[in-house]
Amino acid sequence: HAPQALSGVVRPKSxxxxxxxxxxxxxxxSAPGKAILFGxxxxxxxxxxxxxxxxxxxxxxSAAQLLEQRVVLDLPDxxxxxxxxxxxxxxxxxxxxxxxxxxxxxxxxxxxxxxxxDALDNLLGDYDRAAKQGLKPLLYLCLAILLLPERVxxxxxxxxxVKLPVGAGLGSSAxxxxxSAMALIGLRKKIVGESMTGDPSDDDQRAE
Numbered sequence: 473h474a475p476q477a478l479s480g481v482v483r484p485k486s487x488x489x490x491x492x493x494x495x496x497x498x499x500x501x502s503a504p505g506k507a508i509l510f511g512x513x514x515x516x517x518x519x520x521x522x523x524x525x526x527x528x529x530x531x532x533x534s535a536a537q538l539l540e541q542r543v544v545l546d547l548p549d550x551x552x553x554x555x556x557x558x559x560x561x562x563x564x565x566x567x568x569x570x571x572x573x574x575x576x577x578x579x580x581x582x583x584x585x586x587x588x589x590d591a592l593d594n595l596l597g598d599y600d601r602a603a604k605q606g607l608k609p610l611l612y613l614c615l616a617i618l619l620l621p622e623r624v625x626x627x628x629x630x631x632x633x634v635k636l637p638v639g640a641g642l643g644s645s646a647x648x649x650x651x652s653a654m655a656l657i658g659l660r661k662k663i664v665g666e667s668m669t670g671d672p673s674d675d676d677q678r679a680e
Contacts, residue, residue, distance in 0.1 A: 496536055496537045496538065496539065497536065497537045497659060497662040497663050498534065498535060498536035498537070498659065498662075499534075499535055499536075499654075499655050499656075499658030499659040499662060500532065500533070500534045500535075500655060501532070501533055501535075501651045501652075501654035501655035501658060501678070502530045502531060502532040502533070502634065502651050502678050503530060503531055503646075503647040503648075503650035503651040503654065503678075504525040504526050504527050504528075504529060504530050504636075504643075504647060505525075505526040505529040505530065505531075505636040505642040505643040505644060505647050506523050506524065506525055506526060506642065506643035506646070506647075507523065507524050507526055507642060507643075508521050508522070508523045509521075509522045509523065509524060510522040526636070526642060526643075528635060529634070529635045529636035529637075529642065530633070530634040530635070530636055530647060530651075531631060531632070531633055531634070531636055531644060531647040531648045531651045532631070532632050532633075532634050532651060533629065533630070533631045533632075533648070533651040533652045533654070533655040534629070534630045534631075534632075534655060535627065535628070535629045535652075535655040535656050535658075535659045536627070536628050536629075536659070537624055537625070537626070537627065537659065537663060538625060538626030538627060538628050539625055539626065540625065540626045541563055541564040541565060541625050541626050542561055542562065542563055542564060542626045543561070543562055543563075543564055543567055543611070543614060543619070543626060543627050543628075543629075544559075544560070544561045544626075544627070544628040544629070545559065545560045545561070545607055545610055545611070545614075545628075545629050545630075546559050546628070546629070546630040546631070547559065547606045547607070547610075547630075547631050548630075548632060549631070549632055549633045549638055550602070550603070550606045550631075550638065551602065552599065552600050552602050552603040553600045553601070553602050553603075554600075558599075558602075558603045558606055558607065560596070560599070560607050560611075562595065564619065564624075564625060564626050564627075566595075567595070567611070567615070567619065568615075568619060568620070568623075570591050570592070570594075570595050571588055571591055571592075571615055571620070573591070574587045574588055574591050575587075576588055577620065578620065578621075579612065579615055579616035579620060584612055588612070588615075589608065589612070592608050592611050592612065593608065595611075596608060596611075605645075606631075606648070609648075609649055609652075610629060610631070610648075610652055613649070613652050613653055613656055614627055614629065614656060617653065617656040617657055617660055618656055618659065618660050618663075621660075622660060622663060622664065624663060627659075629652065629655070629656070631648055631651070631652065
């Protein structure tokens with residue numbers, strides 16, 4: 473069936489192109505899952521806990537600049553409530569206008585602003601809660617790290633699990649956010665010409 477559209481928002485019918493084939497700046501990052509060994513229940517109330525990283529179970533995120541003025545998010549391992557894989561595409565101009573209409577011009581200096589999260593929630597209107605849990609934080613990171621400070625034309629971001637189960641209590645959400653932030657920060661440094669930590673020719677960044 474045809475892609476669903478909402479005022480410039482398009483649910484892609486096919487997967488975005490592989491980042492490995494792109495000649496534009498790109499960055500790949502990954503972060504591990506975690507297991508809480510002691511204090512799994514008490515830690516949510518602020519008590520100490522002992523945790524360990526699951527180094528071989530990871531989320532990998534690829535981010536690349538696009539010349540087209542669109543932001544494309546591809547989350548093939550995330551399913552919505554109907555069992556569909558989650559993907560999202562919106563024009564860069566519409567995404568920026570939705571956020572700037574809130575009166576906020578800089579993101580990320582404090583906790584995410586409720587008014588911005590509400591605006592993103594409205595932009596994602598017909599997506600269900602499961603899809604929004606992945607798309608909304610990724611959109612926020614794209615805005616805070618690259619789109620607002622640097623005003624790049626477009627972005628494509630793809631997240632994929634590497635052996636790490638999603639929704640199994642092993643920290644896939646945290647690994648997703650950490651890897652996404654690392655990939656976008658690495659891409660920003662390449663775009664503006666800043667040096668990266670470690671070997672600048674290494675596109676693969678790992679959190680341990």
